[in-house]
Amino acid sequence: QKEVEQDPGPLSVPEGAIVSLNCTYSNSAFQYFMWYRQYSRKGPELLMYTYSSGNKEDGRFTAQVDKSSKYISLFIRDSQPSDSATYLCAMMGLTGGGNKLTFGTGTQLKVEL
Amino acid sequence: SAVISQKPSRDICQRGTSLTIQCQVDSQVTMMFWYRQQPGQSLTLIATANQGSEATYESGFVIDKFPISRPNLTFSTLTVSNMSPEDSSIYLCSVGKYNEQFFGPGTRLTVL
Numbered sequence: 001q002k003e004v005e006q007d008p009g010p011l012s013v014p015e016g017a018i019v020s021l022n023c024t025y026s027n028s029a030f031q032y033f034m035w036y037r038q039y040s041r042k043g044p045e046l047l048m049y050t051y052s053s054g055n056k057e058d059g060r061f062t063a064q065v066d067k068s069s070k071y072i073s074l075f076i077r078d079s080q081p082s083d084s085a086t087y088l089c090a091m092m093g094l095t096g097g098g099n100k101l102t103f104g105t106g107t108q109l110k111v112e113l
Numbered sequence: 114s115a116v117i118s119q120k121p122s123r124d125i126c127q128r129g130t131s132l133t134i135q136c137q138v139d140s141q142v143t144m145m146f147w148y149r150q151q152p153g154q155s156l157t158l159i160a161t162a163n164q165g166s167e168a169t170y171e172s173g174f175v176i177d178k179f180p181i182s183r184p185n186l187t188f189s190t191l192t193v194s195n196m197s198p199e200d201s202s203i204y205l206c207s208v209g210k211y212n213e214q215f216f217g218p219g220t221r222l223t224v225l
Contacts (some may be wrong), residue, residue, distance in 0.1 A: 090156075090214075102155075
């Protein structure tokens with residue numbers, strides 16, 4: 001079993017839809033949770049960063065962390081064609097791994113006009 | 114955040130040769146990382162490179178295959194040695210600032 005599981009998609013939605021992207025994980029030591037957006041042939045871009053459980057909102061993006069369920073989500077409101085990209089979740093623990101990130105495989109999102 | 118550049122952006126190499134990838138950051142950082150991203154797979158950490166110390170390699174990666182240099186706080190290199198087609202991948206450097214990591218644009222390597 002992988003430490004971080006993420007549905008690879010592809011996920012196709014119409015413009016303006018609410019998008020829900022999710023990851024589950026097995027390592028209870030993870031305390032920091034990130035979402036990266038990666039456009040084709042580009043490096044990953046840090047989108048959201050959350051510590052421990054709770055919600056964080058930034059414009060059209062909301063990140064949720066439920067540590068009791070080992071489940072994290074990224075919601076995109078009013079999705080735009082420019083949101084079409086691969087979204088990667090990543091996690092990091094407080095001890096042992098230092099700043100080592102463990103990534104999901106990424107979910108490919110396409111927002112259609 | 115951090116602005117990170119990598120050279121080359123892409124290369125096509127012959128089996129058995131070596132390629133050195135450069136990573137330059139616009140500010141001084143303690144921690145730099147090298148990742149590999151293969152099609153359909155997660156980003157996989159190759160090694161952590163801290164200035165003034167030997168790189169720390171993850172399981173499955175060895176120094177003879179992936180030697181790393183970190184001569185100062187803004188620069189690092191990763192060499193992919195004695196390449197085979199299985200080394201075809203995207204190689205990414207990243208830098209750590211507090212508990213966040215920022216990535217460069219990647220180097221797309223194809224080995225024939």
